[in-house]
Amino acid sequence: MIKIENISFDHCIKCTVCTMYCPVSQATHLFPGPKASGPDAERLRIKNPELVDSSLKFCTNCKRCEIACPSDVKIAELIQNAKWNYLKIHWFRPRDFFMSRTDLVGGIATLFSGIVNFIIGLSIVRIFMHLFLKIPFRTVFPKYEKTTFRRIFKKELRWSQSEYSKKVIYFHGCYVNYNNNSLGRDFVKVMNALGYGVEMKKEKCCGVPLIANGYIEKAKKNAVYNIASLQKGGGDSKIVATSSSCTFALKNEYSSFLELDNSGIADRIEFVTRFIYNEFLSGNIPKMKPLGIRAAYHSPCHLERMGGVMYTLGILKKIPGLELVVLNSECCGIAGTYGFKNENYDISQSVGKSLFNLIDKAVPEFVITDCETCKMQIEMNTKYKVLHPVTAIAMALDIK
Amino acid sequence: MIYDCLIIGGGLAGLTCGIRCASNGLHTAIISGGMNSLHFSSGSIDIAGYNTKGEIIKKPFDYLKTMIKENSAHPYAKTGIPGVRESLNFITGKFMEEGINLNHNNDMNHFHVTTLGTLKPTFLSQESVFNTDVADIANSHNKIAILNFKGFRDYYPEQTAANLKKNSMFKDKEIILGDISLPYYLNTEKNLHEFRSIDLARIFETERYLPRIAEEIKKASGGASIVSLPAFIGIRNYKTIRSKLQEMTGKFIYEIPSLPPSILGLRLDNALKNSFINLGGEYIAGERVVSGSIKNNQVEFVTTRNSGNIPVQSKFYVLTTGSFFSGGLAAGFDNISEPLFGLKVKGENKRSKWYNSNFFDRKSHPFLGFGVETDSKFNPVSGSGKTIKNLFCAGSVLSGYNPVSEGSGGGVAVSTAFKCAERIIKEIKND
Structure with missing residues (x-):
């Protein structure tokens, strides 16, 4: 049945501008583009859901079509809905199962991080993964940390947090917890410098990789858990996240895609750069020393869709001694777990190529971006180390 | 963290204004809700193609004098003829830096062949056209x-x-x-x-x-x-x-030139965006300004779809939201309005007077001439009748001209945006 709130496809005037900006249809003709897959096909799907094109699986959900659309059609949302609500998965796929359970896998891997990092780095293991799990041989997996950020926080950081009169609740996400503890530390450092103590609630994976791999029910379970956990206590404190995709899920997709009630937390959720921007705007700017580095900034697709790039640029421009080259907006091609799959590898590389070229042309010392999977993709394909904006601020705070 | 200049709308006008502001060192941002109308355009830039009788103009710069004399409310009357010339030189220079040559026919109009095989007078075209x-x-x-x-x-x-x-x-x-x-x-x-x-x-x-x-x-x-x-x-x-x-x-x-999506237009769009970003401008795509707040005859701030409790602030604002298709103007059942600031609009409220019964009427349609009313400096007037000093308007959101019947859309967009930028740069430097 047609849902009355979901008829934005009717505003499509068939101008095809979305397809012009679709990085996937640029990389492959196997994907007919957002217009054909979204608003065009939607008319047919309403009549018969079976009329769904198998090419939908090529969509990375980068949402660049929605950014491009002059008529405000929710193209990516239409495609996501069609992909997972009609295209039921009937078989068990170990790769997708494990890839989407970032918290389960991360929890186990950090316990044996030395061994795990060693094993997944071995060529023979990577050949095995390429052949049997269909994970591209050339993938470099992010290293697992020796411990989780939660344990570090409990042991070292928690004690000093009550010294601050104001507080924020930190949604660290799986990446900080299992793969990049230092970003979590940087976050706490920056919040403390702004006069905020950090508190953490129990959390599960936000659900982004689950949604991307078609585990909608499991994503809903996680979302329900997170909404309840984040809602408990905390008063009006902002819930701040350092991952742009986690933020988008918590704030938007829980209601718009998973159809859950997140109204109790949606207004309190902030992406970290927006939170800091607001503090800077009110004059709360900590003392930073000149960094003396040249960095290229890449804007992640989902942050663009959230309208968040202006805040990141706003705070980066406040860091003294940071020479910033803002790269033209291009998709990096990884799209979460998408680029970690054999069948998508070539497309993902082809999409990212223009960005890699832009980075090389900018000749930076570092690349700065807000998203962890963009970071992985850029580090895999260029020689540059990628920093989070929060890390850049933390670096400027550290200089003596 | 307050912008010097915030431009609402990222089309030909918005980008021209943005490039000029950014190249003068102003902290400039463009908020653009969806891709601009260059993607639907011929990729040529017109100044004046037809006179009021629908006859083809050969020398557009000569004709501008007549145009201004016949219609003192025309945007060209406010930019002045040297202003039009200067702005076109500026923008062709920027295109050149980005590797696109826009050719003219020894200062006269030339024809380009349309998809339908008609000949259309225009002033600047890519060399492949x-x-x-x-x-x-x-x-x-x-x-x-x-x-x-x-x-x-x-x-x-x-x-x-x-x-x-x-x-x-x-x-x-x-x-x-x-x-x-x-x-x-x-x-x-x-x-x-x-x-x-x-x-x-x-x-x-x-x-x-x-x-x-x-x-x-x-x-x-x-x-x-x-x-x-x-x-x-x-x-x-x-x-x-x-x-x-x-x-x-x-x-x-x-x-x-083919039907949309226009590749000729896409090339121009790519070039202008590149130029703007390389000059340090911030192009915020996919975000929409939903309202503006006016206090003491000044724009205080604007809110966007995602700005929530953090309004976006700037010293100066430029409205380049375009005409009806892009939402710069809105048509109700029996009224025309400017939706973001509620600016005073020049146009007919009576629906039957919006259009001519012949779709391909040589005189085009009256609604294309509707738009925001401004003073000679392109400052608009608020709903309460006061001039808003820190807001400028440029491009097809303006009233006083009909881009289709005159063949003047591109020239008006570029020259008015250029003029707005000039005023803002001057005021900021005087500060």
């Missing part, structure tokens, strides 16, 4: 070929030819129609149901198939030395592709 050689070559050759890519559904060469034949310039010419094709490509690639100009432009862009395409062109053009293709011969490297194809075929190749 117009260059000064084309007239000589056309005069010295009697055969022209109009080609299409087989299966491309947005272009019908038969129609172009039939209409061209009605024109005295082409009456005696032999027009050869033909298709080019890439069987290899068509066999291996799927999903050709979405076979639009952008798909073809990307095939050309790879340069991989050029020798094959050159063979096809030679075969299909039947000895004609002038060959037209719909505008899809590449996006960023169209110049190289065109010269390679000309070299391989020994023929003069030009492009005919």
